[in-house]
Amino acid sequence: MRRLLYVRSVTHRWQQVAVGVALPVAGTLVGRLTSATTASAAVYYLVAVVFTAMFAGLFGGLLASFLSFLGMNYFFTPPFGTLRVQKPEDVIALFGFLMVASLVATLLTEALEQRARAERRERETLMLYQLSSGLLSRDRLEQTLGRVPRDLAELFDLSGCELELTNGGSSSAPGNLYRAGGKGRPETMPSSIELRTDTDTYGVIRLFPRAQRVLSWDEEDLVRVFATQVALAVEAARLDENTRVAKNEAEVSRIRAALFSSVTHDLKTPLSSVKAAATSLLEKGVEFDRDRQTDLLLTIVEETDRLNRLISNILQLTRVRAGALAPRKVPTPIEDVILSVLSRLDGLLASKDLKVGVKVRDDVPSVPMDVLQIDQAMSNILENAMRYAPHGTDVEIRAGRWQSWVEVLVADRGRGIGKQDREKIFEEFYSSDGRDGGSSGLGLAIVRAIVEAHGGSTWAEETPGGGATIGFRLPLTAEVPR
C-alpha cells in the first residue's frame, strides 16, 4: 500500500480535468456493465475518486467527486436516467456520498502532499548536511564552495544560484564568484542571503527561483542556516590562512636572526685570527724566529681561505632562499671536481695529517652538473669530514654508478653520527657540538639544497668500522626537476 503513495500527480489543469472526467466515466461503465446496485456503484465511484485524487490532485479529486455524484444520481438511483430522486433517504445517501468522496479526495491529496514535503525536506537536509561536512574540511573548502550553487539549484529547483565571496566587510574588491545555471536572464528577482558571522560578512548567496516554484519560508530558513555554516567555514579558513602567514613570517624572522648572529660570528672569527697574527708580526720590540713567523703567516693564509669558503656558502644560501639555484648543467667527470676540491683543501688536510683516498669506478660516466655548485657541495662535505676526522686518520672518497645515478660517498673515522641526528645534520644552523666545531651549521644544509636542485638526494650513514659517511646521488639524465 505504501508504494502507491509515491506516485506523482499531473500538474497541468487540463490534465487534471481529463483524469477527473475519465475515471468517473470508467466507473460508470463498470457499474453499467455489471448491472451494479446503488451501493456497489458508490464503491466503484469512490475508487475512481481515490485514484483521481492520487493522480490529478485536489482539483481533479473534487471534480471527480462531483461528477461521480452526478453519475450516481443519473445512472444508479431510481428513477434511472434522470437527475430527480424519488425517495428522501436516497437524497441523504447521495449527499452523504458527495461528502465522503470530497473528504476522501481532500484527505488523500493532503496526505500525499505531506509525504512529498517530508521527502523533500529529508533530501534537502541530507544534501545540506553533506555540503556542511565538506565545509568542515579546510582543504576541500574551495571545492565545496564551488559545488554549493549547483547543489542548491538542484535541491530547490532554482533556475540559477550564485555564491559570491567578498574580501572581508571593509574591502569592496570582489572576491570569488561561484555560479550555477542562470543561462540567459534569471526568471525572477533573486533572494539574497548574506554569509554572516558575529564578526563579519563574507559574501552572499543569491537564489533565482523559477517562476512557478517560489521558495517557502522554511526552505529559505534552511538556506539561511546553511549560509551561516558557509560563513563560519570561510571565516575559519581565513583565520587559518592568517595564522599560517604570521607563522611563516615569524619563521623567516627567526632564520634571519639566527643567520645574522651566526654569520657575524663566523665572519669575525677568521678576521680576528688574521688581525691577531698580522699585528703580532708588526709588534715593535718583539723578535719572532723564522718558524714562528711562518706559523703566523700560515694562519693568515688559512683563515682568509676559510673566510672565502664561508662567503661562498652565504652566497649559495641567499640563492637557496630566493629559490634561485637553477643549476646550469654540463656533463663533467666527477673525479675532476673531487680532485679540484682536494687541491684547494690540501693545506687543511695536511695540517691535520689526514690521508685522503679517492676511488672512482671505471663505469662512472660524466655527470650533468653545475660545476661551481657541486664543487661547493663537495667542498662542504669534505670540510665537514675534516672537522670530525681525528688526527692522522684516513678519509675515503668513493664514486660509483648505481642504476641511473652517480653515488659519491665521503667517509671519515670520527665519532660518527647517531641515528637520531642523521637527517638533522642537513638542517640549517644545526650544529651537533654547539660552537666548538666552529661551524655555523650551513655547510651540509647547502649541500642538500644544491644536490636536490640537481634532482638528487643526500644522506648520512655509519662508516663500517666506525665514523660517519656522507653520501649524495646525482641523476645521470639531464632533466632539471620541477
Place this chain on the structure above:
Amino acid sequence: MIRVLLIDDEPQIVRALRTSLEVRGYDIIDAATGRDGLRLAASSEPDAVVLDMGLPDMDGTKVLERLRAFSNVPVVILTIREEQSDKVSALEAGADDYVTKPFGMEELVARLRAVLRRASANDETESLLRFGNIEIDLMKCLVRKGGTLIHLTPKEYGILEAMVNHQGKLLTHKWLLARVWGPGYDDEREYLRVFVGQLRKKLEDDPSRPRWILTDPGVGYRWADE
C-alpha cells in the same frame, strides 16, 4: 729583464703584486684603466700582461679583444667570477690563463712563468723532458717511466706532447681536441676524458691522485708546474 704590465684599478693589489714580482726580478709597469692599459701595451711592448677583469672603464673581455687585435702577448687574467662558462669565455677571448681572487701569490707567479715559458719556448726547443720518474723524448717520440718504455697510442702521445710543451698552462678542452683530433671535434669531451684517464693510468704513480696531469673542471687540463 722581463717586463710585466699590470692592468688593475685596485692600488692594494697593484702594490702587493709589484712588491712580489720586482723581488723576483721582473720589471713592472701598471695602468689603472683599460684604456691606459691598452695604450701601454702598445707602446712599451711588455713580455706578459696581468689583467683584472673588473676594470671601471671597460669590460675585461673588451680589453682582451682589443689587445689581441694587435698583440700576441701572453695574458693572465684576475677574476672574481668562478663560473666555468665565464672562465672559458675569457680564455676564448684571448686570455692564456686565469687566477681567481683571492689568489695566492705563488699561484699567480706560477701562471706567469708558465705563459712566459711558452713564449720563450719558441726560441729554444728542449727535446728531452723529465718530470719525476717520467722521461719524454720529443724528438724520438718515446716515453719512459721509471726506466721502462711506455707504449702510448698516437692520440695519447698527442695529448701528452701538447700538455708538456705548455707546461703549467691551462689548455681548454676545445683547444686540446682541435689540436689532437682536428677542427670539428671541439665538442667531444668524452674522448678527452677517456684518453686523459688512460694517460693517467700509464704515467701517474697514483692515477686517482695525479701528480702531473691536472684538471680544471669544466674548463680544461694542465700539466703541473714543478
